[in-house]
Amino acid sequence: MVKIILAILVLGIIVAIHEFGHFAIAKLCGIRVNQFAIGMGPAILKKKWGETEYSLRLLPIGGFCSMEGEDEASEDSRAFNHKSVPRRMAVVVAGAVMNLLLGFILLVITTGMGDAITTTTISRFHTDENGNSVSSSESSGLQVNDTIVRINGMRIYTDTDLSYKLQYTNDNDFTVDVRRNGEIVTLEHVRFEDTATTGRLDFWVYGQKPTVGSVLSYAAKNTYSIARMTWVCFLDLIRGNVGFHDMSGPVGIVNAIGEAATLGETLREHVLSLLSLSTLVTINLGFCNLLPLPALDGGRLVFLIIEAIRRKPIKPEHEGMVHLVGMGLLMLLMLAVTYNDIVRLIQ
Incomplete structure (x- = not known):
């Protein structure tokens, strides 16, 4: 039970840092943020400070940063849809950048802890x-x-x-x-x-x-290596070189993180194992969110690039429909992968 709680906490922190990236850059760009939530489903705790409602939700499988005018037209001068394309791009990619930065920091820590x-x-x-x-x-x-x-x-x-x-x-x-x-x-x-x-x-x-220079250099190179490995695995999935049974969802990730926390014989080895797997998870999350797929940050970035080229936005209802369909397909995939994780655990 302890390792499951620890794993959920680690995954929650990784997701929180991702959403905080969107939140922080949105605030810096003068965008009105209506809600900032960690987790999905019913709210366990919620509190409103200023214009933003903060909440902790029941299911630790995601989170969101809801901005005014993000998915619909708004007359508010501080709405997302009224900001320049570069500012909106910055907000969209900020979550993934925070995950990659977290991965780099964790690599600096684990590399520095090594002999x-x-x-x-x-x-x-x-x-x-x-x-x-x-x-x-x-x-x-x-x-x-x-x-x-x-x-x-x-x-x-x-x-x-x-x-x-x-x-x-x-x-x-x-x-x-x-x-x-x-x-x-x-x-x-x-x-x-x-x-x-x-x-x-x-x-x-x-x-x-290990020196300061060698640790920073290795951490930077390995951050790139892990991100590239994620891309190669994604291509292998498309080509059929990797099967559906090889994929893991939230249940599989939580189980893997929990198992990693128990590897080794000393506290130092436990911590290194946990941090190493957390590094893989956060870099994978950051990179996968940049994939040009509907409902992901990468999909939103594609629409912004198209807007920059056309010099006029795509109708919000059209973009919203694409993301809605993408979200539906993503949830179906999540359910299927979660089922696969549960079956794997039972077996």
């Missing part, structure tokens, strides 16, 4: 008990002190990119670009396999001493 920063430079290859190499990548031409720069054309910035590319590529025939002695060397038909364990990772990499 070393994982690099993509090979330190040694796997060997058996007799010291003989069991590394296929070494046989394929990789060498100690090679820094992996690209795999099959994908730029490798951090160990996150490296692990994802190796673990989620079906075939085992890679084109690898490495930095060797200051030059880029391209190796064809590289295999990654520990012949003793058949594991894909068959080498070790160097650790870098």
